[in-house]
Amino acid sequence: MFGVQSRGKNSKDYVNEEDEGVEKDVQTILAEKIDLLTEKRHTVREAALLALSNTVSSGWVGEELNDRVETLTEVLRKNLPRADETEAVLSCRVISLLALSLPLVSSRSTLLLSLKDVLSLIIQDEAHTRPIAARQSAVRALSTLTLMGIDGVEGASAESDSGGTSEEECLLSVLQVYQELFYDEESRPLWTDTLAAWSLLVTVASEELIRRTLYPLNVDRFIELLEDGDVEVRILAGRAVSCMVEALRDALQRGRQSFEGVTLEEIDQVIDEEIQGRKDSEEDEERSDVGGVGSVYDVIQLLQETLDDPSRFKSKTEKKRQKTSIRNDIAFLENNESSDVSFIIRGQQLLLPEYHEVVQMEHVRSIFGEGFLAQLEGNPNLMMMFDYDAPSAQSGGSVRKHRMTKQEKRRYMGAGSAAAKSQSRLRSSATHQRAQLHVGEGGDY
Numbered sequence: 001m002f003g004v005q006s007r008g009k010n011s012k013d014y015v016n017e018e019d020e021g022v023e024k025d026v027q028t029i030l031a032e033k034i035d036l037l038t039e040k041r042h043t044v045r046e047a048a049l050l051a052l053s054n055t056v057s058s059g060w061v062g063e064e065l066n067d068r069v070e071t072l073t074e075v076l077r078k079n080l081p082r083a084d085e086t087e088a089v090l091s092c093r094v095i096s097l098l099a100l101s102l103p104l105v106s107s108r109s110t111l112l113l114s115l116k117d118v119l120s121l122i123i124q125d126e127a128h129t130r131p132i133a134a135r136q137s138a139v140r141a142l143s144t145l146t147l148m149g150i151d152g153v154e155g156a157s158a159e160s161d162s163g164g165t166s167e168e169e170c171l172l173s174v175l176q177v178y179q180e181l182f183y184d185e186e187s188r189p190l191w192t193d194t195l196a197a198w199s200l201l202v203t204v205a206s207e208e209l210i211r212r213t214l215y216p217l218n219v220d221r222f223i224e225l226l227e228d229g230d231v232e233v234r235i236l237a238g239r240a241v242s243c244m245v246e247a248l249r250d251a252l253q254r255g256r257q258s259f260e261g262v263t264l265e266e267i268d269q270v271i272d273e274e275i276q277g278r279k280d281s282e283e284d285e286e287r288s289d290v291g292g293v294g295s296v297y298d299v300i301q302l303l304q305e306t307l308d309d310p311s312r313f314k315s316k317t318e319k320k321r322q323k324t325s326i327r328n329d330i331a332f333l334e335n336n337e338s339s340d341v342s343f344i345i346r347g348q349q350l351l352l353p354e355y356h357e358v359v360q361m362e363h364v365r366s367i368f369g370e371g372f373l374a375q376l377e378g379n380p381n382l383m384m385m386f387d388y389d390a391p392s393a394q395s396g397g398s399v400r401k402h403r404m405t406k407q408e409k410r411r412y413m414g415a416g417s418a419a420a421k422s423q424s425r426l427r428s429s430a431t432h433q434r435a436q437l438h439v440g441e442g443g444d445y
Contacts, residue, residue: 026064029055034068037075042087045079049090053097057371060378062103069098069107073114080118085131088122092137095119096144096367100381109152112145113165119145120177123190136193139178143197144367146174147360148381150204168209175201175214183221195225195236200363202243203356207251211274215244223294226302231318234306238329239359241299245333246355261336268295296333303330345373350388357386 029051036048055061065072072094080091095115102108122130122138150167157165178194178201181187187194205214218240225237245267252262252270307326331337332355341358343350352358364382365372376382383389 026055026061027067030061030064030068034072034075037072037079042084046087046090049087049094053090053093056094056097056101057368057375059371059374060101060380062101062379062381065098065101066103066107069102069111072098073111077114077118080115080122083134085134088130088134089137092119092134092141093367095141099141099145099148100364100367100375101379102148103380105149105152106156108145108149109156110149112149112153112170113156115145116142116170116174120174123177124180132189135190139190139193139197140367142174142177143200144363146171146201147204147363168206171201171205171209172213175205179218182225191225191230192232192236195233195240196363199236199240199243200359202240202247203359205247207247210244210247211251211270215248215271216275219244219294219299223298223302226299226306231322235322235325238299238303238326241296242329242332242355243359245296249336264296264300264333268297271295300330300333303333345376345388350376350386352386360385 033048033052033055037045039045039048056065076091076095080088083091095111098111099108102111119138119142123135123142125135150171153165153167153170157170175198178198181194182191182198202210202214222237222241225233228234228237248267248270249262252266303326307323307330341352341361343352352361364385368375376386376388
């Protein structure tokens with residue numbers, strides 16, 4: 001069972017329901033914690049949010065969540081504008097977990113439409129009152145919501161009172177929120193989060209949107225960021241360009257009969273033709289002033305200069321990490337060589353040959369943390385996203401069905417696990433001490 005911590009209305013201490021011998025199913029736990037989110041005391045709401053995130057991240061509970069998503073969405077939408085830093089961070093984590101766990105696309109799209117404006121206001125923070133941690137969490141929550149819910153936005157918006165919203169309009173509005181921040185020097189603390197979120201959402205953008213809008217209007221900014229002093233900013237700027245190039249390259253490859261690879265000259269030519277078409281079009285006068293943009297070759301050259309210039313590195317750890325990332329980006333941009341990232345999960349290999357799959361995998365792992373492996377084996381959303389078939393109970397071969405991963409051993413068998421803490425409390429209790437003094441005297445201890 002799930003061991004969660006709850007707080008009574010008149011109690012100052014947490015009560016561990018497993019320690020009290022109370023067994024409750026997931027439905028009951030979710031109902032109780034969602035009810036606690038309506039309490040006036042923020043400490044009660046924070047404890048309920050923590051219990052919810054632990055329950056959702058530790059195993060697949062999508063069906064149970066789907067029955068209560070409307071209530072939970074409404075509570076989160078009302079609480080977020082007045083939440084303090086801790087509550088906002090926990091709320092955003094719950095939102096990310098909901099987006100990755102809800103089984104129906106329509107539910108995820110409705111969640112996106114309901115919370116998009118609230119999260120955008122927290123991210124933009126025009127009043128300058130929000131802590132950085134809350135804004136960073138909102139950036140990740142909104143990107144996760146958009147990643148998982150964008151496909152059904154048009155249908156969900158048609159059923160709502162707000163009228164129809166196309167998937168492209170919704171995606172562009174979210175991307176615009178991020179762009180405003182990584183173009184703004186005063187928002188530098190949010191650059192890494194917004195660049196990562198922007199790159200993630202490009203993986204679900206159409207080739208037409210990238211070719212027509214995203215690449216021409218933003219590639220020059222990414223070229224500027226490739227010369228920034230922050231190692232993480234440079235890595236993420238290279239990633240953003242790589243995500244766009246992958247979509248353009250795949251679209252060109254699908255349009256030809258042969259298996260001959262797409263060259264960088266062809267990609268640059270497509271962008272140049274798009275820009276020239278804008279200049280010649282009288283219908284797009286607002287954007288007719290778009291000049292020539294940096295080519296993929298410019299990006300590769302800057303990546304190579306960053307790789308070869310030791311003065312840019314601050315430490316051995318940063319140097320090694322940056323070199324690995326930049327080498328992978330250069331190989332991908334020049335020769336379409338994927339890093340072929342793979343994971344061994346209970347003896348079964350999961351191969352990620354596509355660049356966008358690696359970007360999505362890193363994001364999902366950061367959301368679930370130690371619960372990622374359990375989710376991958378039980379969450380149909382992740383199985384579909386990464387084309388993964390969990391080993392069945394009847395499967396044989398090299399699949400090690402009964403071996404635990406290192407993370408699971410630390411969580412369920414380590415010194416900090418619930419079982420170990422329970423045993424420690426038992427050994428140190430007065431009842432146990434008295435029982436030790438009377439072993440064999442009429443008791444079967």
